[in-house]
Amino acid sequence: MAKDNKVYMSALEGKKIPILTLDNKWHQLFTQTEMSPEIKELADQLNALVERDSKLRGETKDIKKLKKKLLGEIVPLRDKAGKSDNPAIEKEIQDRTRLISECNDRIDSYSEELTELSREIYDVDYKLMVETMNVCYERLHDNTEYILELDDWVSKVRVELKKNIIHMQEAEMENYNLYSYMHQIFGPEVMEIFDLKYDPNRRHPIRRPRSAQDGEFVE
Numbered sequence: 001m002a003k004d005n006k007v008y009m010s011a012l013e014g015k016k017i018p019i020l021t022l023d024n025k026w027h028q029l030f031t032q033t034e035m036s037p038e039i040k041e042l043a044d045q046l047n048a049l050v051e052r053d054s055k056l057r058g059e060t061k062d063i064k065k066l067k068k069k070l071l072g073e074i075v076p077l078r079d080k081a082g083k084s085d086n087p088a089i090e091k092e093i094q095d096r097t098r099l100i101s102e103c104n105d106r107i108d109s110y111s112e113e114l115t116e117l118s119r120e121i122y123d124v125d126y127k128l129m130v131e132t133m134n135v136c137y138e139r140l141h142d143n144t145e146y147i148l149e150l151d152d153w154v155s156k157v158r159v160e161l162k163k164n165i166i167h168m169q170e171a172e173m174e175n176y177n178l179y180s181y182m183h184q185i186f187g188p189e190v191m192e193i194f195d196l197k198y199d200p201n202r203r204h205p206i207r208r209p210r211s212a213q214d215g216e217f218v219e
Contacts, residue, residue, distance in 0.1 A: 019121065020128050021046050029132065033139040042128040049124060053117045060110045067103040070096045 020026040021043050035043075077093050080086070183191055 017122065017125055017129060019046065019050060019125055020132065022050065026132070029136060033135060036131065036135050038131050039128065039135060042124055042131060046121065046124045046128055049117055049121045053114065053121060056110045056114055056117070060107060060114070063103050063106055063110075067100055067107075070100050070103070074100075 018026075074093060074096050077089055077096070080089050
């Protein structure tokens with residue numbers, strides 16, 4: 001079974017969680033195991049939140065640049081207004097003051113939304129991490145059981161292999177002895193007639209008669 005959610009909460013307390021969908025190593029996890037529907041859904045939610053967060057931060061940066069520009073333009077305009085009663089200059093100052101106020105409002109609004117987004121990103125990222133841990137843990141558990149089964153099979157086969165190697169060596173030794181005695185007793189000419197050949201270095205099989213009537217030999 002996967003760990004309880006409270007265990008993760010305790011382990012992660014005070015620690016920074018990376019945004020998983022932005023981590024290439026997280027994606028590599030799913031080259032080893034399948035991504036569950038829950039993980040796909042959470043990943044989509046997280047990507048949407050991160051995209052919105054990135055957009056707002058970019059727009060906030062642009063607005064702050066515009067605000068800085070407007071503030072820089074007001075100073076010389078006020079100098080001109082002090083030297084002249086030109087209503088057009090006052091209108092320009094008012095327009096820039098209004099735009100600066102709008103910039104401040106948008107910056108404050110974006111700041112509030114970014115704060116909320118940070119909380120949502122953390123929550124979804126945390127859920128995604130827990131679901132990822134659950135899926136990977138289950139896969140690890142299944143693989144471990146499979147490995148243990150294979151290990152048991154290999155152990156049994158290894159024992160059988162050792163036994164069969166011994167049996168094979170005993171049979172080879174018996175063939176070698178039989179052939180040696182027959183060669184000594186009947187001589188090479190008789191062995192040649194019966195086409196009985198044996199090469200112990202190559203483990204060449206001894207040919208034997210297929211039938212006593214036709215005199216054919218097979219390996």
